[in-house]
Amino acid sequence: MYELITKSPAETEAFGKKLGELLGPGSVVALFGEMGVGKTALTRGIAAGLGIPEGVSSPTFALVHQYDGRLPVYHFDMYRVETWDDLYSTGFFDYLDSGGVIIIEWSENIENAIPENAIRIHLKRGKSENERIISCEGVDL
Template sequence: MRCRSSSPEDTRAIAAALAASLRPGDVIALSGDLGAGKTCFVQGAAAALGVTERVTSPTFILVREHAGRVPVLHMDVYRLNNLQELTDLGYEELLDQSRVIFIEWGDAVGPLLPDEFLEVAIRDDDGDRRSIDVHARGDAWNRRFAPVAGALRPWMTEGTA
């Protein structure tokens, strides 16, 4: 499904609406060019999950944990050169069931993603406008996707339900 955002505030609102359907153990793989809005999306979702501290991109530290009503793990794998580097960081141990996990540049680590995850691809259309494609990956997410689609309906483009 495709959503349209006309501002960073819209992007955060879309993420917050999606976050209402998230639960501990969920993985969200984000993709998009530099500056597309991946961190902005995580900010909106994290706030909806009860994170009160400032959420910034963990580009240089790779992984940042945030306490909230639902704990959030925010990863940015942009600087990794290969999948082995992610494995060496203890990636498999990070994928526990106690928190929601957001992975910026998730498309770069596709072979290591779990069978069940949400894919969020953000495209910079022009200025502050973004196209945000959300896709369920795996049977369990496909079964859970109807509430996500309902929550995102205000931003959906025609023909993408």
């Protein structure tokens, strides 16, 4: 397990960019953490590391956004997913074999469906307003 503390959204994005540069086809990044803890900021950084310079936002209402960079990125928001039927309706399982990078916000809602080899990242609030504690499993940085 790898753990770091970031002091600002910009530092969280910078960490994401470093991670994004390491990802290959078929990578799955599962993000865990409460609302407002920086999952979308981290995703913006990962996307930047994959050659997507801007335009990344939370897909809360669309459930999935696609971005084209070095690899296609499929950014899921599973906040409203409560059942297996909900999950199937997102097309999630079809994307797993796409050869792109899948980034999942609210992974705690679909934990049993996340591939074993996924990178799991837990974000928590730190001591100050912008401080975040980020724990990573499944990747060496």
